[in-house]
Amino acid sequence: xxPLSAIPADVRCARDYERLAADALDPAVLAYLAGGAGDxxxxxxxxxxxxQATVIPRVLRRVDSxxxxxxxxxxxxxxxxxxxxxxxxxxxxxRGELDTARGAAATETGxxxxxLSSFTLEEIAAVAGPDRWFQLYAQPWxxxxxxxxxxxxxxxxxxxxxxxxAPVQAPSLRAQRAGFRPEAAAAANLQAYPAAPARTxxxxxxxxxxxMMAEAPGWDDLDRLxxxxxxxxxxxxxxxxxxxxxxxxxxxxxxxxxxxxxxxxDGAPASLSVLPRIRAAVGEGASVLLDSGVGSGxxxxxxxxxxxxxVLVGRLQACSLSVAGALGVGHMIKLLRExxxxxxxxxxxxxxxxxxxxxxxxx
Ligand code: FNR
Numbered sequence: 383x384x385p386l387s388a389i390p391a392d393v394r395c396a397r398d399y400e401r402l403a404a405d406a407l408d409p410a411v412l413a414y415l416a417g418g419a420g421d422x423x424x425x426x427x428x429x430x431x432x433x434q435a436t437v438i439p440r441v442l443r444r445v446d447s448x449x450x451x452x453x454x455x456x457x458x459x460x461x462x463x464x465x466x467x468x469x470x471x472x473x474x475x476x477r478g479e480l481d482t483a484r485g486a487a488a489t490e491t492g493x494x495x496x497x498l499s500s501f502t503l504e505e506i507a508a509v510a511g512p513d514r515w516f517q518l519y520a521q522p523w524x525x526x527x528x529x530x531x532x533x534x535x536x537x538x539x540x541x542x543x544x545x546x547x548a549p550v551q552a553p554s555l556r557a558q559r560a561g562f563r564p565e566a567a568a569a570a571n572l573q574a575y576p577a578a579p580a581r582t583x584x585x586x587x588x589x590x591x592x593x594m595m596a597e598a599p600g601w602d603d604l605d606r607l608x609x610x611x612x613x614x615x616x617x618x619x620x621x622x623x624x625x626x627x628x629x630x631x632x633x634x635x636x637x638x639x640x641x642x643x644x645x646x647x648d649g650a651p652a653s654l655s656v657l658p659r660i661r662a663a664v665g666e667g668a669s670v671l672l673d674s675g676v677g678s679g680x681x682x683x684x685x686x687x688x689x690x691x692x693v694l695v696g697r698l699q700a701c702s703l704s705v706a707g708a709l710g711v712g713h714m715i716k717l718l719r720e721x722x723x724x725x726x727x728x729x730x731x732x733x734x735x736x737x738x739x740x741x742x743x744x745x
Contacts, residue, residue, distance in 0.1 A: 385475050386706040389713045396698060396717040397677045399710065403474075403701035410562040411473050415700050417556030420648030424641050428675030431652030435684040436743045440730030448732030450722060454669060454691055455492075455541060455614065455635070457513060461719045462734060463682060464492035465711070466643075466673050466694035467517035467543065467618075470567035472500030474704040479506045482703050485711025487511030489719075494543055494694065497530065498569040505570075507537035515541040517618065520599035522578035524606070530571065531611050540614075541635065544607060547619025547646045549598035550590060554645065601632070608633045616671075619646065621656050623663035626670075636669030636691075643674045643696045654685060661689030679721020686734055687742040 390402060404412060418425030450461040465486050471478035478500040486493040487510055495506050497519040507514065516534035521527045531542060554562075581593055608615050614635030619642060620626045626637045639657050641650045653674040661670055672685045673694035685693045695718070702714035731737045 385704065385710075387709070389706055389709050393713065393717070395678065396702075396714050396721060399698060399702040399705055399714050400677070402705045406704045407474065410557070410560045413560035414554065414557040414562040415474070415697060417554035418644035418648065419551075419554060419646060422556070422644060422648065424648050424650045424652070425644030427650075427652040428641070428644055428654070429677070431654040432675050432677070432681045432684060435654065435688070437680065437683060437687070437725065437729050437740065439728050443730035443732075445727050445730065445732040448723075448726060450719060450726070450734060452691065452734050455515075457540070459492065459513070459692075460490050461715075461722070462686060462690075462692035463715060463718055463722075464494060464671065464692060464694040465699045465715075466696040467494045467496035467545070468696050468700050469496045469498035469569070470500055471700065471703060473567060474700045475707050477707060478703075480509050481708040482699065482711050483510035483514070484708035485703070485715065486513070488708070488712045489715040491715050492692075495539070497571055498567075500568060500570055502570045503530075503533055503539070504537050507539065512538070512540070514539050515543050515616070517543040517545055518607075519545055520597075520603055520607075521572070521575060522597040523576060526572075526575040527607070528610060529575070531607070531613075533571075535611065535613060541616055542607070542611060542613050543616045543618050543638065544599075544604065545618045545642075546599065546604075547621070547640065547642050550594045551646070601628070604629065604632055604634070616669075620660070621650060621653065623656075623660050626660045626664050626668075630664055630668055636671065637664070638671045638673065638694065639690070640673045640694075654688060657685065657688045657690060679718050679723070680725045682718060682722045683725040683729065683731075683737060684742050686737040687740045689738075 452459055452462050483493055483506050493514045494517050496517050516539040616636045617629040617634045618638035619640050620637040629637050639653050639660055641653050653672055657672055670690055671692050672690035676693045676695050682693050702710035
C-alpha cells in the first residue's frame with residue numbers, strides 16, 4: 383500500500399500505528415521490523431514488563447499548572463520522547479529518514495540518526511531540526527569510525543550515541559523465514575569506506591569469536607572516541623549497573639538502558655526491569671534514557687517513574703513513518719505525549735519530577 387498523505391481517520395492511540403503498518407508494509411519488511419532475536423523471549427518480556435507495571439491513581443490533586451518539559455543533554459525540551467536510531471528507513475517509506483526528521487522537527491522531538499540510514503547523515507541534517515544526535519556503530523577501521531564522527535560534527539549533530547549491544551547481530555528468525563533479504567537494505571553513510579579486512583580462520587577457530595568479533599569495539603574504544611570528539615558521547619545498550627557506572631566513569635554523557643528492542647541477546651531481561659537498579663547505581667544526577675517496548679504514553683510514565691529521564695521509540699516510529707510519512711511520525715509523537723499527559727493527570731503528577739516520586743510496582 384502506498385503511504386498516505388494524510389493522517390488516517392481511525393488512529394485513536396499511538397499504538398494504532400502498529401496495526402496499520404501491518405497493512406502498509408510488505409510482509410518480509412514487516413517481519414524485519416517487528417521481529418526480535420532468536421525465540422523472541424526478550425521481545426515479549428519488554429512488552430510484558432510495561433503491561434505488568436502498575437500506576438495507582440491519585441485524586442483531587444491540582445495539575446493545571448503542569449507540563450512535560452525537561453532539560454536534558456544541554457537543551458530544554460517540551461517532552462521526554464526521542465526517536466531511537468532505526469536503520470534502513472527507505473524500507474518503510476520512500477523518503478525514509480528525511481520524513482522521520484521532518485516529523486521530529488515539527489514536534490520538537492529529539493532525533494537519533496542511525497549509522498545505517500538509507501539517506502546520508504548530511505542529507506538528513508539538511509531537513510532535520512536542531513535537536514539531532516548521531517548514532518555510531520564502530521567500524522572495522524578506526525579511520526572510518528573517526529570520519530563518521532567528523533561528518534556528524536560538521537553536519538551539526540549535537541551528540542554521538544555509541545551503540546554497544548550488537549557487535550554481532552543475531553539474525554531474526556522471523557525475518558529470515560519471511561524471506562527478508564538484508565542486501566535490500568543499503569547504508570548510505572558507509573558507501574565510501576573499505577570493507578572489513580578479510581580474515582582466514584585457523585582450524586578450530588570460531589566464526590563468531592575470532593571472526594565476526596575480531597573488530598568489535600571494547601572499553602578502550604569508548605575512551606578513544608570520547609577523547610576524539612568534543613561532542614557528548616552517550617552509550618546505548620547498557621543493561622547492567624556495573625556497565626552503566628563504568629561508562630559514566632569513563633566520561634560518557636549518559637547511558638541508554640536498552641536491549642535493542644529484543645533484537646540483540648535473546649534471553650536478556652526487559653530493559654524496564656533493570657532500570658531501577660541502574661538508576662540506583664548511577665545516582666540521581668546521571669542522565670539515563672530507556673528504550674525497548676515503549677508503545678504508549680503510560681509506558682513513558684512508567685519508565686520515568688522507574689528512573690528514566692526520557693525514553694526512545696523504535697518500532698512505533700517506523701510504523702508511523704510507513705503509514706503516513708512525516709505526518710504519521712509527528713502525529714504518533716503528539717498522541718504519545720497526550721497519553722503521557724492523561725496518565726499524569728490521573729496519577730496526580732503535574733511535572734516529570736512528580737512522576738519520579740510515584741511508586742510504580744515493577745514487574
Ligand atoms: C533498530 N535499533 C537500532 N539501534 C541502533 O543503535 N542502531 C540501529 O541502526 C538500529 N536499527 C534498528 C532497526 C530496526 C528495524 C529496529 C526495530 C530497531 C534499535 C532501536 O534503536 C531501539 O533500541 C529499539 O527499537 C527500541 O525498542 P522498540 O521501541 O522498537 O520496542
